[in-house]
Amino acid sequence: ETGVTQTPRHLVMGMTNKKSLKCEQHLGHNAMYWYKQSAKKPLELMFVYSLEERVENNSVPSRFSPECPNSSHLFLHLHTLQPEDSALYLCASSRRWSDTGELFFGEGSRLTVL
Amino acid sequence: AQSVTQLDSHVSVSEGTPVLLRCNYSSSYSPSLFWYVQHPNKGLQLLLKYTSAATLVKGINGFEAEFKKSETSFHLTKPSAHMSDAAEYFCVVTLSGAGSYQLTFGKGTKLSVIP
Numbered sequence: 450e451t452g453v454t455q456t457p458r459h460l461v462m463g464m465t466n467k468k469s470l471k472c473e474q475h476l477g478h479n480a481m482y483w484y485k486q487s488a489k490k491p492l493e494l495m496f497v498y499s500l501e502e503r504v505e506n507n508s509v510p511s512r513f514s515p516e517c518p519n520s521s522h523l524f525l526h527l528h529t530l531q532p533e534d535s536a537l538y539l540c541a542s543s544r545r546w547s548d549t550g551e552l553f554f555g556e557g558s559r560l561t562v563l
Numbered sequence: 564a565q566s567v568t569q570l571d572s573h574v575s576v577s578e579g580t581p582v583l584l585r586c587n588y589s590s591s592y593s594p595s596l597f598w599y600v601q602h603p604n605k606g607l608q609l610l611l612k613y614t615s616a617a618t619l620v621k622g623i624n625g626f627e628a629e630f631k632k633s634e635t636s637f638h639l640t641k642p643s644a645h646m647s648d649a650a651e652y653f654c655v656v657t658l659s660g661a662g663s664y665q666l667t668f669g670k671g672t673k674l675s676v677i678p
Contacts (some may be wrong), residue, residue: 480664490670539607546663546664551663556605557604
């Protein structure tokens, strides 16, 4: 079983749909992250959670709503998205958010907004 | 403030020849530097990291990088490319001692390996 698992791997949705991305980590880490990866752009940090509390929110539009029910699970709820939101969404975890340590990434959820 | 520039968006090498992926950084204070690799349809994986110890850092799969403060560079090298090295590589900078949430990623260099 991989350390960080993301579902679904692929998602196609219309602009009026509501969907969710799920991330689960099996590494016993205390911090979890959502990143957005778009072509030709650097990875963009969206949200950081430490022990279920949000510690960073990088001016992400409200149509993206994160949820962290426990230290092993992270969700990204999506509603009324725009075509420019199409991207690969990566979940990551680390031992602690304050460490300069290694991030462990999932394989990503490829989102297409029609 | 910190930033990182990957000088090549795409590098192509023949199998068995050396690999050089270039990265320059800008940081107000002592940096920590990383290289991550992303194989097709996969997440990112840490290759190696520099955190103010030895300037020559060895990573996984035969890769290494040298921190050169005078040149503000952290280039990634490998003596002999393998087909499995074909992937995208990201140079990452943060302030030494800063949290994992403060990483600044480069735009990536796609490495192609020709048989």
